[in-house]
Amino acid sequence: MHIETERKFLVRNDSYKDMASASHRLAQGYICREGGNTVRIRLWDDTAFLTIKGAGNAGGMSRCEWEMEIPVEDARDLFLLCRNGIIDKTRYIVPYKGKIFEVDEFHGENSGLVVAEIELGSETESFARPDWLGAEVTGDRRYYNSMLSVNPYSTWK
Numbered sequence: 001m002h003i004e005t006e007r008k009f010l011v012r013n014d015s016y017k018d019m020a021s022a023s024h025r026l027a028q029g030y031i032c033r034e035g036g037n038t039v040r041i042r043l044w045d046d047t048a049f050l051t052i053k054g055a056g057n058a059g060g061m062s063r064c065e066w067e068m069e070i071p072v073e074d075a076r077d078l079f080l081l082c083r084n085g086i087i088d089k090t091r092y093i094v095p096y097k098g099k100i101f102e103v104d105e106f107h108g109e110n111s112g113l114v115v116a117e118i119e120l121g122s123e124t125e126s127f128a129r130p131d132w133l134g135a136e137v138t139g140d141r142r143y144y145n146s147m148l149s150v151n152p153y154s155t156w157k
Helices: 072-079
Strands: 003-013 022-034 035-043 049-054 062-070 083-098 100-107 115-120 135-136
Touching: 022 062, 022 072, 035 072, 062 072
Parallel strands: none
Antiparallel strands: 003 062, 003 115, 003 135, 022 035, 022 083, 035 049, 049 062, 083 100, 100 115
């Protein structure tokens, strides 16, 4: 099983779009969220995935992840089992100084929220920070996609 190590940041402005090498439309929902574990269905453009993630470590930076491609028709059927809302977002793939940032611009009830993630080889790995990268929110559960489906950004005070 893969161990995912990533850090998450707010985004200051949209200048990342000029640097993006690609963008993708994503829809994702959660069948189960218990004890920090999640079962997610994701439609990425015209490809679908079933993902199971374990609870994160104390800092929220690393956790186990298992993912498998599934038929798109199955994903659409499984969306019917998802609790709460479906997350709708555009993901921009942004190369920067030898690393790849994934910048998610949320739509619908999470409109106005833009976060960037970077996957790292270890929790201590360093990386260059582009000017558009804002405050770090790694480990802040409010910014987990599974939580945004339950408590959308538009409802925050």
